[in-house]
Amino acid sequence: MAPLVDRVYYFTSLALFAIGFHTLVTNNNLIKKIMGLNIMDTAVFLFFVATGFVRGGRAPLVTGPGVYTNPLPPALILTGIVIAVSTTGFALALAIRIYHHAGTLNVDELTRRIRGG
Amino acid sequence: MAVVEHLPVLGVAGLLAMAFVIPLLPEGRLPAMLALAGSVWAALAQAGTLFAVLAEGTLVYHVGSWPPPWGIEVRVDLLGAVVAFVVAAVGLFIAVYALGSVPLEIPGPARRWYFCLQTLLSAGMLGLINSGDLFNIFVFLEITSLAAYALVAVEDKLESLEASFKYLVLGSVGSGLVLLGIAMIYMVTGHLNLEALAGAVPAAAEAFPRNLTAGLSVFVVGIAAKSALFPLHVWLPDAHANAPSPASALLSGLVLKTSLLVLVRVTFNVLGPAFAQATPLPMVLFWLSTGGILLGSLFAIAQRDLKRMLAYSSVAQVAYIFFGLSVFTHNAVTGAFLHIVYHAMLKASLFMAAGLIIARTGQRRLGALSGIGRHMPLTTAAFAIAAVGMIGLPPTGGFLSKWYLALGSVDAAKPLYAFVIVFSSLLNAMYFLPLIISAFFGPALQTLAPGREGPLTMVLPTLLLSVVTLLIGIVPHFPLNALAAAAAALLGR
Numbered sequence: 001m002a003p004l005v006d007r008v009y010y011f012t013s014l015a016l017f018a019i020g021f022h023t024l025v026t027n028n029n030l031i032k033k034i035m036g037l038n039i040m041d042t043a044v045f046l047f048f049v050a051t052g053f054v055r056g057g058r059a060p061l062v063t064g065p066g067v068y069t070n071p072l073p074p075a076l077i078l079t080g081i082v083i084a085v086s087t088t089g090f091a092l093a094l095a096i097r098i099y100h101h102a103g104t105l106n107v108d109e110l111t112r113r114i115r116g117g
Numbered sequence: 118m119a120v121v122e123h124l125p126v127l128g129v130a131g132l133l134a135m136a137f138v139i140p141l142l143p144e145g146r147l148p149a150m151l152a153l154a155g156s157v158w159a160a161l162a163q164a165g166t167l168f169a170v171l172a173e174g175t176l177v178y179h180v181g182s183w184p185p186p187w188g189i190e191v192r193v194d195l196l197g198a199v200v201a202f203v204v205a206a207v208g209l210f211i212a213v214y215a216l217g218s219v220p221l222e223i224p225g226p227a228r229r230w231y232f233c234l235q236t237l238l239s240a241g242m243l244g245l246i247n248s249g250d251l252f253n254i255f256v257f258l259e260i261t262s263l264a265a266y267a268l269v270a271v272e273d274k275l276e277s278l279e280a281s282f283k284y285l286v287l288g289s290v291g292s293g294l295v296l297l298g299i300a301m302i303y304m305v306t307g308h309l310n311l312e313a314l315a316g317a318v319p320a321a322a323e324a325f326p327r328n329l330t331a332g333l334s335v336f337v338v339g340i341a342a343k344s345a346l347f348p349l350h351v352w353l354p355d356a357h358a359n360a361p362s363p364a365s366a367l368l369s370g371l372v373l374k375t376s377l378l379v380l381v382r383v384t385f386n387v388l389g390p391a392f393a394q395a396t397p398l399p400m401v402l403f404w405l406s407t408g409g410i411l412l413g414s415l416f417a418i419a420q421r422d423l424k425r426m427l428a429y430s431s432v433a434q435v436a437y438i439f440f441g442l443s444v445f446t447h448n449a450v451t452g453a454f455l456h457i458v459y460h461a462m463l464k465a466s467l468f469m470a471a472g473l474i475i476a477r478t479g480q481r482r483l484g485a486l487s488g489i490g491r492h493m494p495l496t497t498a499a500f501a502i503a504a505v506g507m508i509g510l511p512p513t514g515g516f517l518s519k520w521y522l523a524l525g526s527v528d529a530a531k532p533l534y535a536f537v538i539v540f541s542s543l544l545n546a547m548y549f550l551p552l553i554i555s556a557f558f559g560p561a562l563q564t565l566a567p568g569r570e571g572p573l574t575m576v577l578p579t580l581l582l583s584v585v586t587l588l589i590g591i592v593p594h595f596p597l598n599a600l601a602a603a604a605a606a607l608l609g610r
């Protein structure tokens with residue numbers, strides 16, 4: 001059991017990634033696709049942050065006893081989150097414009113409107 | 118040296134600042150002029166960098182004087198300097214073209230957003246190429262991608278919005294995978310700086326070979342989605358065909374190449390050719406790129422729309438570059454680097470010529486182009502020069518890059534690879550040659566009012582870019598020698 005418990009964050013991240021990808025691929029609704037995309041991004045962020053985690057480690061202050069966790073991954077992921085937020089914002093703006101033009105958020109409906117004329 | 122070493126950072130910083138200012142300007146000529154000034158600025162900065170790198174070797178710069186483990190390193194090697202210069206120079210041609218083309222294609226209020234995004238896109242691409250740090254490369258890749266998604270949607274038509282959404286979904290999956298790959302490489306090496314990574318990889322490959330292989334594989338899938346490697350190319354034809362013409366030229370000519378450069382950084386600079394060759398990567402890339410080369414060309418033959426045909430041709434041409442990177446011989450890698458440079462110039466001039474034809478005739482159908490050469494001799498000539506280069510006939514640059522790819526395949530004792538290249542050139546000829554012949558010699562189907570071919574700002578850069586492409590195909594010493602040296606340096610590590 002121990003190896004499984006030690007790597008619980010990695011397994012969670014894998015599960016989240018699969019859930020996000022499944023949502024992205026199987027849903028026809030643009031908003032749900034954006035949600036799936038967000039869950040996938042979260043999975044990657046969790047994975048990256050988990051690489052810097054040390055069990056029993058403390059906050060990375062220079063003075064103080066014992067081992068400390070790696071401060072770099074959380075700092076990087078902060079940037080990653082900002083990127084994900086702006087991508088999501090832009091995707092939602094696109095969805096609004098698409099709804100404005102077509103009156104639907106359903107992908108099949110959209111494809112029919114564009115190809116079918 | 119004092120000023121020169123700041124140039125790569127100054128170029129990108131200047132572009133970022135201008136991209137911020139442009140939306141604040143009033144509508145009119147001002148945003149266009151500032152965007153043009155930004156492109157001139159970037160081209161000058163990259164030209165200076167290129168001269169410095171050619172004279173003194175790799176340029177290393179620590180932003181804010183903080184050395185690598187803490188600070189951000191800018192690292193311009195020979196490959197980076199040449200590609201960055203080509204990106205900035207082709208970007209300048211496109212920026213001049215956009216002065217004439219944007220008022221014709223994009224409705225009033227959206228125009229300054231076009232110029233803002235064009236500047237932001239250049240900043241992202243140049244920052245990515247000049248960066249010496251894996252996470253910075255990721256950030257600039259995302260700046261480039263977001264600007265690219267928005268450029269597709271800038272016209273606010275339903276088709277382009279839908280194309281942009283499709284591009285965004287696949288691009289975001291791609292960037293998620295790229296970040297996952299970076300995380301997997303980071304967790305076993307503890308570095309993000311390219312040089313430090315290269316030093317740490319041999320020990321990590323000894324202790325954790327599976328982590329690195331897993332990291333490389335997710336990374337390659339991510340890049341394949343971003344660079345439209347078959348079968349992840351589905352977003353490309355819609356996005357590139359529905360974008361405004363100068364944006365199509367930027368996306369097809371330059372953006373695809375910059376994400377390929379990230380692949381070069383990881384397989385060659387970080388992991389090293391020895392490690393990458395031991396993984397299944399060469400075989401996977403070979404089959405996917407062969408599929409892309411053949412099916413991309415076949416789809417292009419089947420198209421009836423000018424810009425869609427050019428977009429499918431990009432699927433095939435990008436696959437050539439993946440193909441060259443899958444064969445780890447000096448000639449093949451040189452050929453791949455050459456194809457990055459030549460395809461950037463050729464595809465940009467093709468899309469620029471296509472934009473002119475569409476603006477003048479209002480027609481996108483290939484059948485309507487018969488006899489167009491009599492109405493628009495200069496544009497059609499530019500199109501023909503670039504198309505001949507795309508087919509790969511000597512003495513154009515396109516011949517040279519395919520020649521090196523074929524030579525590299527023979528060096529690797531894989532004649533099947535060389536056959537794929539020769540066969541695909543025939544396929545390219547099948548969709549470009551009939552078009553050129555009917556444009557010049559076919560019966561004129563349209564009666565166009567006599568007049569100019571288009572604004573001078575559109576005709577001149579299109580013609581000039583195709584002539585330059587022809588010239589550096591005939592006298593190839595500048596890109597060839599530098600890129601051959603870059604390939605030797607990357608393979609030697």
